[in-house]
Amino acid sequence: MTGYIRHRFVLGFLCITYLLLVSVHSQNNLCPDGDECDPLHGRCVSGRCACQPNYYDLCDKYEEPCLVERCGGNGNCIASSEGTPSFALVPSYRCICFKGFSGDNCQVNELCSSPSDRRCQNGGTCRASGINDYTCSCPHPYQGKNCETVPNQCSSYPCGRGGTCLDRQLSYQCVCHPGFTGTNCQEELDFCFIASNETYGYNRTCSDHGRCENIPGDFVCHCDDGYTGVECETKIDPCDSSPCQNSASCLRVEEPFGYTCSCTAGYIGRHCETDKLSYDTMWGFQLGISIFLVIFFVVVVALFVMLWRRLNREEKERNSQYHYKQFQSENTSTDTSGRPNSATDSGTSAAKKNQPNYEVIGENKGKYGVYEVAAAQKSRYRDGFR
Secondary structure: OHHHHHHHHHHHHHHHHHHHHHHHHHHHOEOOOOOOOOOOOEEEEOOEEEEOOOEEOOOOEEOOHHHOOOOOOOEEEEEOOOOOOOOOOOOOEEEEEOOOEEOOOOOEEHHHHOHHHOOOOOOOEEEEOOOOOEEEEOOOOOEOOOOOEOOOOOOOOOOOOOOEEEEOOOOEEEEOOOOEEOOOOOEEOOHHHHHOOHHHOOOOOOOOOEEEEEEOOEEEEEEOOOEEOOOOOEEOOHHHHOOOOOOOEEEEOOOOOOEEEEOOOOEEOOOOOEEHHHHHHHHHHHHHHHHHHHHHHHHHHHHHHHHHHHHHHHHHHHHHHHHHHHHHHHHHHHHOOOOOHHHHHHHHHHHHHHOOOHHHHHHHHOOOHHHHHHHHHHHHHHHHOO
16 A cells, blocks of 8 residues: 555656646747747747757756656666657656566556466455565464465464364364363353253252252262252161161151161160160279279378378477477576676575466466467566566
8 A cells, every 4th residue: 555655646746747847848948039949959839949858948958857756766767768759848768667566657566466466365465565575464364475374273272271272274163171161161161050950951950958069061969968869869768777786676767866776675875786784884883983083082181181280280389399498598598687686585586486387287288388388477577577
């Protein structure tokens, strides 16, 4: 399209140039007297100068015809009078066209003009491109210089979800994994819906006793307790699995257990699995162990209390002895503290008079009497010296 516009532009420019030259020459090439024209390059005809090629005005001016691009860049311009009248009003020229171009101004691209030599294939459009060259505008999905190549339609990996792509030259086809559909395997099938929908030719469900789950290419029913089968259509007989042991009889009942075991003599338990004699023996043994542990615990606690009381009593005795010795030490120190000689005898007799019998009082009061008497005597002794 660009080459065509360029050629039309060149032709238009040449036409405008021609009209301007004719207009100018019509004003400047008048020869009213008949001898104004240069006799070497023209003559006066009907009051105007008819000049040789490339001469104008009064045939005394010369113009190079190839100064202007006349061949559209697709050929070489040569000044020439070939094919023009002997006395032309405009300079003449001739285009020597490059290979692949033709026409007076080399405006025809022969590479794209000949129907018999169609270069662009598969509906491509040929366009001139430079000297002796062309380009093809190819329709989708063709490629190549002449639109001769069809790319691999699977090169862009259009099939998702792990689908397999098949190249069909002008298109592709996706072979989807089970459970997926669509042009590019982008849609996930709901087999639970399809299986229960008569529109698709199916009539399968998980009944009212199961839950449907989609799996690749199919569906599966997760049955409620007490039901089995592909569609959870079969109610399970709990006695089929022989849950009762030791020759017990299995009887079906309502929920929650669904069955009960009628045990033979000597057996007990949910499934009659326990020997009653062994159970009673074990229970008696466990009861005896429990009683023994309780008695043992009580004895240990009693011993601990007795030991604690004994230790506490011994601690009090040690404290009584300590305080009694301390009292004796303080009493002895007071008697020898340096009183006057005149009062020594009276002080001594008074002390003996007031001194209690510790042994008698101690025996009467028990083991704690020593501490109590010592403390009382110490208080009286101090009151006597105040």
